[in-house]
Amino acid sequence: MKTDELVTMLATGAAAVPPRAAATRYALAMGWGAFAATLLMALTLGVRPDIAEAALRPMFWAKVGYAGALTAGSLVAAIRLSRPGAALAAAPSLLAAAVLAMWALAAITLGRAPREQWEPLLLGDTWRTCPFLIAMLSAPVFAAVLWAMQGLAPTRLRLAGGAAGLLAGTTGALVYSLHCPELAAPFLGVWYLIGMLIPAAVGALLGPRLLRW
Amino acid sequence: MAGTEERLRDLLVRGLAGEAAAYHAFLAELSAHLRAFVRKRLVRTPDDVEDIVQESLLAVHNQRHTYDADQPLTAWVHAIARYKLVDHLRRGGAARLASEPLDEATELFHATDDAAAEARRDIGKLLEALPDRQRLPIVHVKLEGRSVVETSRLTGLSESAVKIGVHRGLKALAAKLREGR
Numbered sequence: 001m002k003t004d005e006l007v008t009m010l011a012t013g014a015a016a017v018p019p020r021a022a023a024t025r026y027a028l029a030m031g032w033g034a035f036a037a038t039l040l041m042a043l044t045l046g047v048r049p050d051i052a053e054a055a056l057r058p059m060f061w062a063k064v065g066y067a068g069a070l071t072a073g074s075l076v077a078a079i080r081l082s083r084p085g086a087a088l089a090a091a092p093s094l095l096a097a098a099v100l101a102m103w104a105l106a107a108i109t110l111g112r113a114p115r116e117q118w119e120p121l122l123l124g125d126t127w128r129t130c131p132f133l134i135a136m137l138s139a140p141v142f143a144a145v146l147w148a149m150q151g152l153a154p155t156r157l158r159l160a161g162g163a164a165g166l167l168a169g170t171t172g173a174l175v176y177s178l179h180c181p182e183l184a185a186p187f188l189g190v191w192y193l194i195g196m197l198i199p200a201a202v203g204a205l206l207g208p209r210l211l212r213w
Numbered sequence: 214m215a216g217t218e219e220r221l222r223d224l225l226v227r228g229l230a231g232e233a234a235a236y237h238a239f240l241a242e243l244s245a246h247l248r249a250f251v252r253k254r255l256v257r258t259p260d261d262v263e264d265i266v267q268e269s270l271l272a273v274h275n276q277r278h279t280y281d282a283d284q285p286l287t288a289w290v291h292a293i294a295r296y297k298l299v300d301h302l303r304r305g306g307a308a309r310l311a312s313e314p315l316d317e318a319t320e321l322f323h324a325t326d327d328a329a330a331e332a333r334r335d336i337g338k339l340l341e342a343l344p345d346r347q348r349l350p351i352v353h354v355k356l357e358g359r360s361v362v363e364t365s366r367l368t369g370l371s372e373s374a375v376k377i378g379v380h381r382g383l384k385a386l387a388a389k390l391r392e393g394r
Contacts, residue, residue, distance in 0.1 A: 001337040003248075003329045006267055007240040010274040013354045013361075013379075016231030021278040083279045084296070085288030153276035155296040212300075213272070213387070 029148035033141030045179040059183040067174040069098035074167040081160040082152035105185040124182040134195025138172030161207015169196030217322040222286040249324035263332040347382030350375045
């Protein structure tokens with residue numbers, strides 16, 4: 001088939017295309033993914049029993065804000081990386097700002113605490129399980145966001161896969177924060193971050209294979 | 214080139230709204246720009262140029278829902294063409310990839326090349342290898358220009374099955390082009 005014949009074939013009967021394809025797909029993926037992650041958390045781990053009490057403490061909201069800002073930043077990054085030629089714009093700075101803010105808070109917390117408090121502030125009671133539970137809760141969003149990306153057109157596959165994984169990890173952390181008993185900034189700055197980076201690394205690893213078109 | 218960018222963007226936006234003639238004009242003009250772009254970057258293997266042009270056109274069509282009207286068209290087309298080109302060069306090995314000049318998005322619309330060569334892989338032949346539920350909708354709707362309703366009557370497929378058949382069939386063609394290298 002000659003190229004002008006191909007052009008004619010492609011244009012013939014080409015109907016109108018619904019606008020805002022990326023936003024629609026991501027809304028679906030995030031809605032179902034976050035719902036499934038929350039259900040998974042409620043069924044396997046349970047919401048922390050003292051959630052009403054915890055919600056009165058500023059650190060609880062700092063934790064939710066940290067995971068929420070990272071979710072927002074990685075959502076913007078993932079959507080942009082799903083479309084050819086779209087610039088990343090402010091997404092990386094938003095992500096970096098959220099992490100740096102938590103690290104600054106951690107530094108202040110450690111600076112004010114006596115040396116013997118450092119270990120409990122950094123390790124809490126749950127450092128062994130926290131990253132893996134966040135990674136586990138990231139699975140539904142991970143699958144949903146890969147589905148969303150496969151219907152769009154990422155051109156930087158490793159980066160796009162990494163962003164998909166990071167979005168899954170940050171959403172997982174947001175959901176996990178409703179179960180998690182830890183509130184110390186040093187803990188959140190280390191173990192939450194590791195938990196979110198596990199699916200991001202998996203995404204970067206799988207991206208080139210799963211997202212090709 | 215601002216004039217070209219604006220004109221092509223206008224044609225594409227109208228095409229995405231369902232104006233087939235504008236969309237045809239867009240793809241026809243785009244193919245000349247793509248050809249010039251690819252030819253400049255496949256210095257060592259000019260025989261592959263038309264294949265990549267066709268593959269990029271099919272990709273532009275299959276991914277047209279990802280174009281956002283506030284985005285520069287040059288950046289969108291360049292990212293698609295570059296992706297297809299890199300994908301092609303990768304198969305030739307890393308050394309091949311390093312040897313060809315790939316970047317400079319801005320000059321995509323500066324040059325045109327209307328001298329279409331023969332593609333080495335025939336999309337018409339690949340089409341014949343598709344299953345009937347994809348091949349027949351493409352043949353009737355896209356090649357013979359029949360309506361979806363008429364095609365549905367001719368094939369016994371439902372109207373939505375005809376639309377899905379066209380959509381999935383064109384995606385399958387793109388996959389076959391990629392694997393067939």
